[in-house]
Amino acid sequence: MSDAYYLHLTDRLRDLIQDPEAFEDDRLPSERVLAERFHTTRVTLRQALAQLEGEGRIHRSNRRGWFVSPPRLDYDPTRDAGFNDYVKAQGRRPRTEVLLTDIRPHRPAAEALGLPLDQPFHHIRRRRFVDDRAVLSESLWVVPERAPQLLEGDFTHSLWGQLRGRWGLTLAHRSLRLYSEAIREQEAEELGVAAGTAGLCVRRTILDEQRRPVEYDEEHWLHNALCIAVELENSV
Amino acid sequence: MSDAYYLHLTDRLRDLIQDPEAFEDDRLPSERVLAERFHTTRVTLRQALAQLEGEGRIHRSNRRGWFVSPPRLDYDPTRDAGFNDYVKAQGRRPRTEVLLTDIRPHRPAAEALGLPLDQPFHHIRRRRFVDDRAVLSESLWVVPERAPQLLEGDFTHSLWGQLRGRWGLTLAHRSLRLYSEAIREQEAEELGVAAGTAGLCVRRTILDEQRRPVEYDEEHWLHNALCIAVELENSV
């Protein structure tokens, strides 16, 4: 159908990328070098790079350059395997940074959990890395009554694990919403990418066995960093 | 942080779009007209449009123009509500076109279902519309032993419903994989968009109660057409 030169370029770059020995550090040569090598302009070359970025094969770190993307991480948002656990289980290196903890109301959380809009929450914001690449920025809002003294804990590990272990909560009713998005300024900065980069947003609302509101969270992932994988038994 | 002109343009266009009376047909003025109106070039203007496209606010129909995108469709891939049903339930108008039915082996289906690579499947390919916009291209591969004479049926309606109703199958074990992608040539053509457009791919593998392979399918959605919404009870 289309024989645009940038699509041809895309194919050739894709081949290049698939050779694991092609570049050091998984870093691509600069746009100017590539443009010259392929006898075209930076604009056209960048169209090809953008295409590969959409395919999830390469990504950029703001103004540092283009890099070959590692395989996607498998992630099951319906389970609480704990980020550190499932990243390690896939042979990757996890890291978590807690950016902020405080207590404050949050309208979307209140709405999702069916609480008054001025309801204060325990709020935790963190950034998570796979092999030293920041791939996820997330915020969690926990109903204080369900987990008093929560904020005195350590949040570099699984929150759900703590809710179960320290407060005996069962996270019985889970509602998930998941959609593609353009990453906003704040999250983009935290992830070291340009605002508007393609992302995947996962929002969860959790109630316990008595349908009491427990937690609401929002995850912003780099779109090419993950593959959502869910296993379900019975009940259609 | 950034005060690029195209981001300012993005803001102004976003405002314009949010006025439901701004354009007829939800169609934006042409790129040349907009570029002139905002005293810039088409290149810069297109950056702003691409931004809004990433946000899911507008979309293009190949060479026809830019359009304001309708709200996303809520979709639960773990259930078989039937496309027609859940689209109607959200006040939208569904339509399904069957593009192809045949019998043939398919390697990804065979691998996912744990069958020999030369295993033939009943194959159905269809395209689905919401309010006359093609939003989904999908292929389904069904194990013939589970549903003989399947291909004599009508596929403009729910396949899972038929598997349950006509063959008494329970779709007990469902494995889902879900990731962002760039839409490939064939699907792009079927959806009337440019190859490389952002998409969301949903792949499902279904076994029955005795863990016998039943079905494998692949859905390619326009990324801004849907919001995955899943409700889960118990068992973490």
Next chain:
DNA sequence: TAGTGGTCTAGACCACTCT
């Protein structure tokens, strides 16, 4: 300070859609 990607200009021609 050199090099990178990010942004932008002012054009051009082409393939396709619409009527």
Next chain:
DNA sequence: GAGTGGTCTAGACCACTAC
């Protein structure tokens, strides 16, 4: 045939990173 988006050229300057 007129108008649309799709592709492309050949430059330029800027903000930021890495050294």
